[in-house]
Amino acid sequence: MNIRVPDSWLREHLKTKAKVAKIAEYLSLCSQSVEKTTKVDDDWVYEIEVTTNRPDCLSVLGIARELAAILPRFKIPAKLKQSTVYSLQSTVKDGLPLEVKIANPSLCPRFTALIFDDINIKPSPKIVQERLEKSGIRALNNVVDISNYLMLELGQPMHTFDYDKIRGAKMILRESAGGEKITTLDGQTRPLPDGAIIIQDDKGRIIDLCGIMGGENSAVDEKTKRVLLFVQTYDPMKIRRTCQLLSFRTEAAQRFEKGVDPQGVILSMEKAIAMFEKNCGAKVASNLIDIYPNPPKEKIIKLDLNLVNKIIGIEIPKNEIVNILQSLGFSILHSPFSILHFSVPHWRDNDIAIPEDLIEEIARIYGYHNLPSLLPSGEIPQQKKSFTFVWENKVKEALKFWGFSETFNYSMVSESTLVKAEINPAECLKIANPLSEDWIFMRPSLIPSLLEVVTKNQPETSEIQMFELANVYIPTASDKLPNEILMLSGALTGNQFFQVKGIIEALLAELEITHYNFSPYQLKKTFYGKIFHPFRTAEITIGQDSLGIVGEINPIILARFGIKGRVVVFDLDFNELVKYATTTKKYTPVLKYPAIIEDLAFIVPPKTLVGEMIQLIKSTSLIIQSVELLDSYKDTRTFRITYQSEKKTLSDKEIEKIRKKIIDKVRINFKAKLKQLSIT
């Protein structure tokens, strides 16, 4: 949370001659970060980001306290000014009554209240108005301004009621239940979630949404004469929960939910009395109500000096450690040896719990910039290398040089994207609290995202060639994390099935993966099976394992995405690729005897599978080193066959025998006829 602190106000609490820039720099280095300093009239305003663990710094006083410890470390004298305030000693005779009942003391650890009479509502003094404005709060009137002013100055939020609007001078502080409602000061009627801390008066009217905003029905207005001032602390969890459920947060609530120091309540009350008397001409009209059943015990932390050095990395002398902590308000108890005992100042009660917390205090005030900078010198861990990253790099590099551009798309997709791709959203992981309609489901496939990218780029780029390597998310059970499967998917525009198939074959070769098959796609993954063209899609398999798919996108789906022309994609399970990939290359002796190469052209019936013909021809003899499809024209398929023996020079006779076998096999299995033989 950011706060704005005017320099002039700060110096009311801190006696120092430090320059504004130095205050900003040193506060940032050793405590809370000053985001910027802005000149306002003849003053400066610090904008300070206060971390969640330091609600004590959400005030002018808190920042002054820090600076009083920090600035002297930079040889700039600085001292906290003790403010003299009204004393609460006096008792009021025949004070105005207020009956208070607290349903459960844990809701409100400390409840204090005081009634003022003879209020004269008017604008605040100029200095109060100016300080509020510089701090980012609008000045309203002298009563309301006091509560805001003291919240900024001391970090203690307050609330003021019009005493005469509290029916029966009676309050019950309790949790809301069963769908109650309140109209808050801002005129909004808010249905209350169960468990909000509220106050009802004797007539059962809800007059306060405690710690967040007061009720409209009890608000101070220009006619107010008597004011009930509330200075309380509340259960931070309750405040936080209510704010979250209402999606409504105020400055006061932000402080309460981080924890307000109950010990600081009285100081705030005293300052308030002084301001009411001075700014409103008011007089105290009741005795102080202070319900504080369980004051926290003083917290003692044991600190082992060896641990300090172990974590900070250098030896800081004992007396310096003690000085630093004392400058922050800690007091040292009897500690003769290397274990020191410190008591925690009440304003730090919430955030200091373990020795490491004290070490942080010591180190930051000593100055992180004063510590050395060293690389860890210990043993280098012997971790097993994950080959996934090695292959990732290799595959990405290969695709890049084959013309692919890499994209990164969001893991979340919209319902309409899934539906367009015939993916059933019910089978996908869903975000319970999405940010927008575009990002609701965790994608089970990269293809819809790639199609969207094609759509987006098609007006400018005619030939699109892109890929993505990313996880997809497949739900398993309602108490198990989904399978996160790393997929390598790519898309090419145009009638390019064989280009894509060739790229995948080259990629598999690069990974030394052999013995795979391309077979017609069996629609194994039902959730996205319909995305593919049923007659132009192949699955790559090794035994029972599927490495993925190469195929054209179904034209119906392309039309839904508004894509012109064809799109061919590949969609590979990267973990399967890694499983079969290998870096160990096998040596086979180079063949010494000459190879004989000849081309066989066959006339084939329609829909003859060339892949199967190649396999059949190849399997005819061990001396057939390779069979390539040389040409495919109308019903003619020409194969180039390389014969080579590792034992001898092949004779014509031997070749002729094998050739005859090939021709026979092809005729029997495919009803194909030899058209031409050419020897090269």
Place this chain on the structure above:
Amino acid sequence: MDINRIQNLKNQAISNILEAKSEEELEHLRVHYIGRKGEITELIKKLPSLEGENRKEIGILLNDAKRAIGETLQQAQGKLQITQEPLDKEWLDITTPGKKPSHGHLHLITDAIREISEIFEKIGFTRVAYPEVEWDWYAFEGLNMPKNHPARDEWETFFIQGLSSKKYGEAVLTPHTSSGQLREMEKTKPPIRMLNIAKCYRRQAGVSHAPMFYQFETLVVDKGINIAHLKGTLDYFARQYFGPNRKTRIRPFHFQFTEPSFEVDVTCIVCGGKGCRVCKQGWLELGGAGMVHPQVLKNGEIDPEKYTGFASGFGLERVLMMKYGIDDIRLLFSGDLRFLKQF
């Protein structure tokens, strides 16, 4: 078989080769004499049918003839090339644009991941990967952020519908790579030097915040690890990634899972540390870091009495955008080829 005939054949072949005027002619002669059905080849094929002494002698002769013809052919080819057209007739306009192979582009994020991995691998870190859809325990609770803790506000978290575990709580999209800390501690025992680069998710969208982004996280756990080691590692990274003159500084911050906790700044890469519009008095915020909280070590079943550790987590796009001066994070995830092809 007539020895003379073999000699004649050889002489005839050589003289023909020497007179040949073109590549085609030479190829024709090669096929004629030593091709698969060439004259010498045919004679060699007949060798097995010959008898006695003669066969060996003829065999040697034939092979010698074949070799000689082959060598002559080679020489003739060489000469033919040299004596062909004068070279100035082969003039090329070398200013004509070259024929480029197709060439794609890797994404900036890939480049950055590689670079960062290399930098940390050199000092003994190992890159890991852990779930993106993660249990509350790993993302929050085990990192000292119980449910409803205000510190959780900093991580605006996406929850997954209908997915929870009795043991580990609700399922979230991990809002930071720190969820890998406990995973790593469960998997390995110290010494640990982990580099976790992964996708993270937060309910945020704007020029500098995307709902999905990358972080890179370091975790070191060993005996005697202290703040100085964290500073050293950060400085090393800044010099390697941003350049030799860069420095880092750490300032107090707060995370529930580190104690002490720091915010890490690097010398502004725009102004070099003098102070400018982009930076804060010469410094740019890089991310968070800290000494691993003893409770987190305990949650990872590591004895905090024996071991200490540090961790740091930075936004990857943030450092990358600083480096390239990109002003809108959403461009990185737009899939716009006009952008992607610049890198």
